Amino acid sequence: MSGFSKEDYSKDAPTLGRELIGCFLCRRIDNETILRFRITETEAYYGEEDSACHASKGRTKRTETLYLGGGHAYVYLCYGMHEMFNIVTGPAEHPEAVLIRGIEGAAGPGRVTKKLFIDRSLNAEDLTTSGRIWVERGDTVRKIETTPRIGIAYAKIRDQKRKWRFVDRDADLIDGKARRPKGKN
DNA sequence: AAAGTGATCATG
């Protein structure tokens, strides 16, 4: 198997956000079932200096897992109903993470977790040793589009402008719907 | 366009 190692996860979030496109997010449901989906969209959140990052206001009960170091899962509830799945990256004590926003067959971070049965019980899980959730390497050659991140109007303009969202341009159809309705490439 | 939903964090 080609699971991601501690060393892989020690890279910074923007780097890993890009590398994770095309890799496989894997989830063991029970003894007979492993779900395995290609990652199509990610976003990077980088440290207390990034005003879009949850850790921008420092250590709190929620952001504690962001300080655990690369390779841990960071799962939290958004808008009272959507579980968000992130992969912590970088060295311990430096809070960075990559949000998984899309997998094949599910566009949107809330749909990703629903499809893979991910919830907060997986928060702080170690992806390098877990039998419940992990990442495997995928195809290397991919066209990757980079854009600003979504839903961070509260952040400083400087950080809103960072192109830390990564999208697999070959994954055009998600749930039968075109993701680029304007049709411009 | 706007509701729906509840944890979280800052304020008192």
Add this chain to the structure above:
DNA sequence: ATGATCACTTTG
């Protein structure tokens, strides 16, 4: 204790 805010999704 209270209130604002929110890495979203669905429905009209």
